[in-house]
Amino acid sequence: GFDPEFFLYHEEMDLCTRLRSKGYEVWVLPLARIIHFDAQSSGYRTNRFPKSPILDYRVLGMDRLWRKHKPAWKHHLWRVQARCLLGLRIGLLLAYSVMAGRPRKTELLSRISDLRRVRGALVW
DSSP: OOOTTOOSSSHHHHHHHHHHHTTOOOOOOTTOOOOOOTTTTTOOOTTSOOOTTHHHHHHHHHHHHHHHHSOHHHHHHHHHHHHHHHHHHHHHHHHHHHHSOHHHHHHHHHHHHHHHHHHHHSOO
């Protein structure tokens, strides 16, 4: 039942939304225990901004979810917010890169390039 367009993130939200739209109930079992080994599939660390391809899965996956399940105007507002936040992150990294040493600066410029690419994919 999972949509193959979602990889690694957002697939459960898509599935639950589609089930609800068909009249099914989505239940939460508060006594159920789940052990989540954070970042075992992705290598993404929660205290760091994700790199590609994780950045793509996170941001573009959420964009796909909004486009699929929300009215066009809400999807547009989500894109405005996402583009602004990505732009802020780019600006902060650019400012930080001015003071960074050579090895760190190279890494920062690579991250900035990834952020710009993903931001550019969120066209108005």
